[in-house]
Amino acid sequence: MRRRTRESMRMGENDLRALRFLLKRQAEGEPVTPAELGALLKLKSSSVTVMLDRLTVAGWVTRRPHPSDRRSLVIIATPGADEEVRHTLEAMHRRMLEAAGDLGEREAVVVREFLGRMSIAIGALDRSDGAP
Structure with a gap:
C-alpha cells in the first residue's frame, strides 16, 4: 500500500514517511520541526532540507515560523496532501475490505x-x- 501511495503521489519512501508523520502530529495538534523529521528518518540536516524543498515544490508541505522558538521552523502538511493520502488509502482500503468480505x-x-x-x-x- 505504501508503494502504491508513493507512486500515486510521485514521492519516495522518506517523503511519504515524513508526510504521514506530519499528518499524524497535526491531528494531535503537535508542531513538527525539521530536526524532528531528521531524527525520525535518520537523515542529516542537509538531506531534510532537500526533502522539504521537494515536498514544498510539489505542494505537499509548507514551512512556517515556530510559534514559540524564533530560531526554528515548523513543517505543515497542506490540506491537499491530507486529501490525497486519504483518497489513495480509502480506495485501497475499500478494495481490501471487499476482498475480505468475499471470504467464507x-x-x-x-x-x-x-x-x-x-x-x-x-x-x-x-x-x-x-x-x-
Missing part, C-alpha cells in the same frame, strides 16, 4: 490464523537481531 467463514478463520502466526513470527524478529 472457514476461509476467514484460516486467514486469521495464518496472519496471527505471521505476526508472531515477525514480532520475534523485532526482538532478535534479525538473523534467520
Whole structure:
C-alpha cells in the first residue's frame, strides 16, 4: 500500500514517511520541526532540507515560523496532501475490505490464523537481531 501511495503521489519512501508523520502530529495538534523529521528518518540536516524543498515544490508541505522558538521552523502538511493520502488509502482500503468480505467463514478463520502466526513470527524478529 505504501508503494502504491508513493507512486500515486510521485514521492519516495522518506517523503511519504515524513508526510504521514506530519499528518499524524497535526491531528494531535503537535508542531513538527525539521530536526524532528531528521531524527525520525535518520537523515542529516542537509538531506531534510532537500526533502522539504521537494515536498514544498510539489505542494505537499509548507514551512512556517515556530510559534514559540524564533530560531526554528515548523513543517505543515497542506490540506491537499491530507486529501490525497486519504483518497489513495480509502480506495485501497475499500478494495481490501471487499476482498475480505468475499471470504467464507472457514476461509476467514484460516486467514486469521495464518496472519496471527505471521505476526508472531515477525514480532520475534523485532526482538532478535534479525538473523534467520
